[in-house]
Amino acid sequence: MVRFIEENITKMLETKIISNSEVLYVVGGDDGDKSPGTNERGGLIKSWVNSMRACSPTRPKSFNSQSCWIKEHPSALNMFEDILHQSEGKQIVMFLDYDGTLSPIVDDPDRAFMSKKMRNTVRKLAKCFPTAIVSGRCREKVSSFVKLTELYYAGSHGMDIKGPEKGSKYIKENQSLLCQPATEFLPVINEVYEKLVEKTKSIQGAKVENNKFCASVHFRCVEEDKWSDLAHQVRSVLKNYPKLMLTQGRKVLEIRPIIKWDKGKALEFLLESLGYDNCTDVFPIYIGDDRTDEDAFKILRDKRQGLGILVSKYAKETNASYSLQEPDEVMDFLERLVESKQLRCGA
Numbered sequence: 001m002v003r004f005i006e007e008n009i010t011k012m013l014e015t016k017i018i019s020n021s022e023v024l025y026v027v028g029g030d031d032g033d034k035s036p037g038t039n040e041r042g043g044l045i046k047s048w049v050n051s052m053r054a055c056s057p058t059r060p061k062s063f064n065s066q067s068c069w070i071k072e073h074p075s076a077l078n079m080f081e082d083i084l085h086q087s088e089g090k091q092i093v094m095f096l097d098y099d100g101t102l103s104p105i106v107d108d109p110d111r112a113f114m115s116k117k118m119r120n121t122v123r124k125l126a127k128c129f130p131t132a133i134v135s136g137r138c139r140e141k142v143s144s145f146v147k148l149t150e151l152y153y154a155g156s157h158g159m160d161i162k163g164p165e166k167g168s169k170y171i172k173e174n175q176s177l178l179c180q181p182a183t184e185f186l187p188v189i190n191e192v193y194e195k196l197v198e199k200t201k202s203i204q205g206a207k208v209e210n211n212k213f214c215a216s217v218h219f220r221c222v223e224e225d226k227w228s229d230l231a232h233q234v235r236s237v238l239k240n241y242p243k244l245m246l247t248q249g250r251k252v253l254e255i256r257p258i259i260k261w262d263k264g265k266a267l268e269f270l271l272e273s274l275g276y277d278n279c280t281d282v283f284p285i286y287i288g289d290d291r292t293d294e295d296a297f298k299i300l301r302d303k304r305q306g307l308g309i310l311v312s313k314y315a316k317e318t319n320a321s322y323s324l325q326e327p328d329e330v331m332d333f334l335e336r337l338v339e340s341k342q343l344r345c346g347a
Helices: 002-014 044-054 063-072 080-087 116-128 139-146 183-200 224-238 263-273 291-303 327-345
Strands: 023-025 027-029 032-034 091-096 131-134 152-155 160-162 207-210 215-218 244-249 252-257 282-288 307-311 322-324
Touching: 044 224, 080 282, 080 327, 091 116, 091 263, 091 327, 116 131, 116 327, 131 139, 131 263, 139 152, 139 160, 152 263, 160 263, 183 207, 183 215, 183 224, 183 244, 183 252, 224 244, 224 252, 244 291, 263 282, 263 291, 282 291, 291 307, 307 327, 322 327
Parallel strands: 091 131, 091 282, 131 152, 282 307, 307 322
Antiparallel strands: 023 244, 027 032, 152 160, 207 215, 215 252, 244 252
16 A cells, blocks of 8 residues: 555656645655655654745845845736736636735634735625635635635635635526535544644644645644654654645645645636636636645646736745735735726726
């Protein structure tokens, strides 16, 4: 079984179903660990911690590095007119991450609330363009944070997708949109979640979140000298589940099923559901701040269609074309999109 899973993950990496930089761990045993990019016995936990640091920058790069990065990924606000020109004559479709994009990053993930002003902006946006929230969160939870029924919601990194309940003009009458490609993994994710809660309770600041089709281990409030202990505990659980893999995000470790699905696949599914697959007159815009959003950025870049906008104050390797620094800038950008649409329509 171990060999089968390792061969499977290698094949997935070779065919770019998943990226080598994203996968931290696949499966291991007492006779040694195997994971992409880790060849030496005993090096697995160290590689995890190094990757956790790399995905959690706390200060900007040097001025020169930051300046070069901004030239390659200019502000979407500064380049707004250029973006409008690119989208001229095309149907804009909006895809938005939640944490760090619509809401600020906070210590307690259960208190990542968006502002009333941001909610009102997203409500107006959805009246102008088909709009989807694509999040690593459980779909029900992110929906309860956003509190808008006219949106598409893709939770669990796109493994749980549902269309608007009401109020959207971009969904066909009586059309029920629901996609859950990882349903068979629900029992094992619940089981792993409970074990992770038990294993990590001794590590101060660690928080485990059940996101339905994946489990998230938040380490934002864990002292850095305890990250290795946390990695050991996560590994002690995950090593017994060969059909799961560990990926990383912003101060979070994600336990997910090994399936051909991610935020990029969710973007493609939603475009197809809206009738925009293989269309040249559609312009998807995806805004996100996390490594998991890179799958969607890459889809848009490879297709040379639409654009990705990374939300970050720091220089990061990304497939996005533009950048914004924080949720307030995201709100400004969305408001300008709404205003431009209203002007075009004479509203």
